[in-house]
Structures are given as C-alpha cells and as structure tokens.
Amino acid sequence: MDRILKTQIAQLMESVSETSLLPLWARAMESARKDALFRDEKAIEMLGAIDYDFSRFKKAWMSQLGIAVRTELFDKIVKDYLRQHPNGCVINLGAGFDSRFYRLDNDSVQWHDIDLPDVIKLKRMLLKSNDRYHTIARSILDYRWIDEINKSEDPPLIIAEGLLMYFSEEQIKALMNKLVVAFPKATMAIELLPMGAVGNSKWHEAIGWMNTTFKWSVDNIKQLERWNPAIRVNNEWCILDYHWERWGAFSWFSWMPIYRFFLGERVVLLQFQ
Numbered sequence: 001m002d003r004i005l006k007t008q009i010a011q012l013m014e015s016v017s018e019t020s021l022l023p024l025w026a027r028a029m030e031s032a033r034k035d036a037l038f039r040d041e042k043a044i045e046m047l048g049a050i051d052y053d054f055s056r057f058k059k060a061w062m063s064q065l066g067i068a069v070r071t072e073l074f075d076k077i078v079k080d081y082l083r084q085h086p087n088g089c090v091i092n093l094g095a096g097f098d099s100r101f102y103r104l105d106n107d108s109v110q111w112h113d114i115d116l117p118d119v120i121k122l123k124r125m126l127l128k129s130n131d132r133y134h135t136i137a138r139s140i141l142d143y144r145w146i147d148e149i150n151k152s153e154d155p156p157l158i159i160a161e162g163l164l165m166y167f168s169e170e171q172i173k174a175l176m177n178k179l180v181v182a183f184p185k186a187t188m189a190i191e192l193l194p195m196g197a198v199g200n201s202k203w204h205e206a207i208g209w210m211n212t213t214f215k216w217s218v219d220n221i222k223q224l225e226r227w228n229p230a231i232r233v234n235n236e237w238c239i240l241d242y243h244w245e246r247w248g249a250f251s252w253f254s255w256m257p258i259y260r261f262f263l264g265e266r267v268v269l270l271q272f273q
C-alpha cells in the first residue's frame, strides 16, 4: 500500500469526495474496538496511509456508530447475495475508500468500485485491482461505466451507500431508469438519509464544514415503485433498531417519530423486475 500525501488528498477537499474519508475513519475506528461489529483490516491500513487530519471526526460518535451499523446491514445484504450467486457481480456506486471486497470476497465474485476519477486515482494507490476486483473512474452519471462492467450470468447486486443524498431527485430518477434497463432482475441496496437531514448538511456533526449539500431522501420508499414499474421495494431497515447497547440513552427514544425524522437513517433493498 502506497502512502497518500497531504498534497494528494488535498485534491478531494472542497468537493463531495471529501465525505468518503468519514466512513473510512468510522470503519477503522469500529475495527479497533473489542466489541466491533466487523473487522476491516484494510480500513485500518488505509487510514494509516492517508495524510489527513482524521482527528477532526473524533467527537462524531453517533456518525461512527451509524456508519458501523449501516456497514453491518450492507454486509449482510452482500453476504446473502453471494450465497445465492457465488459467481455474481457486485457494482458499488460511489464506493469511496470502501474495502468491502477485501472483507467479503468469496474467491469468485466480480466486484466493481466506481467513483469520481480523483478518488479512484488515490484508491488505486491503496488497493490493488485484480482479475475480479475492478475500479472504474467515472461519474455514476456518465453512463459509459455500464459498458465497462464485467457482467456475470447472474443479475448483479448494486450498492449505493452514502451516495444518493448528494443528487437531485431528477438525477436519481434518470439513474434508476438507466439501471433497470441495463441490469434487469438486479438487486439494489441503497442508503436513505433521515428526512430531517435533507437541506441540513451544515448541521451534521462530522461533515457540516465540508463543501456539500444533502439534497435528497424520501419518506415513503414505495414512491420509487411509481418512478418505474420495474422497481419493487423488497425490504427496509432503520439503523436505530440495531445495537441498542451502543446507542446508550438515545435507544430509549428511538421509537419517537421526531427522533426518527432527524436520525433514522435507513437501508433499503430494491428488486428490479
């Protein structure tokens, strides 16, 4: 693993890509705990290899825990998919410095991490590609990436974790319409921000000072079925319903609608027809 210098990581500042450093930090912090929900050795290594002041996240315990719980939920989805489709194909949109491939690789999946060129350039210094692990340097809205996927016979699993909130509803609709045509019968797992966070990124405990805006979420996820008849909502989980032992006093209030409105991040599983 190469080192990423301050001058190199500076390319990500002032753009949405700086947000990728928060989940990397959160997964590395989680992995160092005795009661860790998962262990991500690559996250620990990458954190050590990047010259960035990660101490600015140190008070963001709720974000750290939220990301750890959502990681566990996404991991379960990936493991279930790989059990059913051992030779399948995973497409991780806006992958940032995620190292899920290295954590969950089953020795036969085709895995694709897609992110903006500035991020992928740095990620390639940290994690090596191979004949099953591919990194694609494109905007997810530059649909040429679809032709660059090493498709398997099985319908793929598409992941959008910590991503869709940075796009407008129109952009997301256009993306979904492309995906259902390009990948019929695919499964897609998305993260949904709590509605109260939309338009309020400036108040976020960990990324409030970054140059980015939370643009989108949806209250009733069934709305997506109205966007395109090929989209079916399969399941939905809220991070507040897991690991109450870690949320402390906050777990007492987690049933309250107002609490869910501001903190109830969800992971949603979609099935394309």
Ligand SMILES: C[S@@+](CC[C@H](N)C(=O)[O-])C[C@H]1O[C@@H](n2cnc3c(N)ncnc32)[C@H](O)[C@@H]1O
Residues within 6 Å of the ligand: 016, 017, 018, 019, 020, 021, 023, 024, 093, 094, 095, 096, 097, 098, 114, 115, 116, 119, 138, 139, 140, 141, 160, 161, 162, 163, 166
């Ligand atoms: C909060 S990070 C999440 C990273 C990763 N999914 C994770 O959970 O660690 C958001 C990521 O979305 C990427 N991103 C934002 N806009 C994008 C676009 N148009 N195309 C591809 N990636 C994009 C950013 O560069 C960043 O890596």
